[in-house]
Amino acid sequence: MNTNANHALTSACGLLQLIIRIWRVEPKSTPVALLEWDVDFRAMRYLCKKMSVAQSLFPAGTLLFAARDGYYTAPDIAARVHCEEEPAIKPNVSTVQRKSYDFIKAVGLLEKHREICRVQDQIAKLVETIQEKLAKDGPLMEKTRLKGERQSRTIQLQARLQACSTHVERARHELDALSDRASAKRTAIQTYGQRLRDNVLLYEQLSTELTTTRALLKYTNEDVQRLERRRLSTMRLIYPIEQASTISSIFTICDTRLPNSMFADCKPEVVATALGYTCHLANMIAYYLRVPVKFPMVAMCSRSYVIDPLAIDPSQSTYPLYAKGQDVARYEYGVFLLNKNIEQLLISQGLSVIDIRNTLPNLRWLLDTIKDRQCRADR
Structure with missing residues (x-):
């Protein structure tokens, strides 16, 4: 704060010295002297004519004296300021000139300071009253505050409770639905369990029947096989x-000679009759052995024939087993198909063919093997 003392200096008066005292006055306390200065006006140093020139060059707390011819201060302060020439003041620049207070203004300032102190005292009393009021009504206000907070907390908890209740209700509905589904599944499981038990009992009954049936089927198959062997033995007699007797390499069937696929020197009718017997015997053996031959045979005595299901032309799939009035190649191929059927019968019984052209020897070997097996089974 800059403090300026305002005094009028004139050369006419005889006032050359002045004592300046600055006091600090506080409410309800004794005034305290801050500064006492014995001023000799003869030692004052001139500064400038206008205060606007050098007002910003002084440190805080500088005392200036305003006279008619200008402003004065202490020599040491004037030496630091250096305001020998006054610069020209710029136009349109507002300047503020601060002068020292006179006695009347100082007394007014002191009254304002005292009024400010009174206001501060009133404010302090008001603050003290408010604090006493707060101290007195503090528990009630704290309870009111706590009540508001608890009401807010209660509203929040009620909202959460409502949300939880909604969630619990939804979960209860889902639980009821799941319970219904579980009950339905439990009923279905019980039904299927009863069916399973019934099926187990039925399975046990059927297993017993199956065991009995298998045993019966085994005995029946043995009887059938035994009967088939007997029928084959009968066919061997038929x-x-x-x-x-004359040629050891030639065999006869029903006293009818049948060479081994070489019929050049034989009578065609005799050969045809022997092939018919052979065709019928092979058919009966296939029937009793339950072997489906690849090439079906039709026995018609001396006019028998064999069918080739793999023939390209279905109209040419029949091959005769007689030579009269037939193509020799087709006749020989028919005999070949008959021999293939006999070979298939041998293979079905686990026998191998040495020469497929030996029609009757192969057939006799098959019958002898079946007879031997029958004899071993009867034992």
């Missing part, structure tokens, strides 16, 4: 295959 169609006896013997070795010719």
Whole structure:
């Protein structure tokens, strides 16, 4: 704060010295002297004519004296300021000139300071009253504050409770739905369990029946096989295959000679009859052995024939087993198909063919093997 003392200096008066005292006055306390200065006006140093020139060059707390011819201060302060020449004041620049207070203004300032102190005292009393009021009504206000907070907390908890209740209700509905589904599944499981138990009992009954049926089927198959062997033995007696008395390499069937696929020097009708017997005997053996031959045979005595299902032309799939009035190649191919059927019968019984052209020897070997197996089974 800059403090200026305002005094009028004139050369006419005899006032050359002045004592300046600055006091600090506080409410309810004794005034305290801050500064006492014995001023000798003869030692004052001139500064300038206008205060606007050098007002910003003084440090805080500088005392200036305003006279008619200008402003004065202490020599040491004037030496630091250096305001020998006054610069020209710029136009349109507002300047503020601060002068020292006179006695009347100082007394007015002191009254304002005292009024400010009184206001501060009133404010302090008001603050003290408010604090006493707060101290007195503090518990009630704290309770009111706590009540507001608890009401807010209660509203929040009620909202959460409502949300939880909605969630619990939804979960209860879902639980009821799941319970219904579980009950339905439990009923279905019980139903299927009862069905399973019934099926287990039925399975046990059927297993027993199946065991009995298998045993019966086994005995029946054995009887059938035994009967088939007997029938084959009977067929062996019906169609006896013997070795010719004159030529050992030729066999006869029902006393009818049948060479081994070489019929050049034989009578066609005799050969046709022997092939018919052979065709019928092979058919009966296939029937009793339950072997489906690849090439079906039709036995018609001396006019028998064989069918080739793999023939390209269905109209040419029949091959005769007689040579009269037939193509020799087709006749020989028919005999070949008959021999293939006999080979298939041998393979079905686990026998191998040495020469497929030996029609009657192969057939007799098959019958002898079946008879031997029958004899071993009867034992």
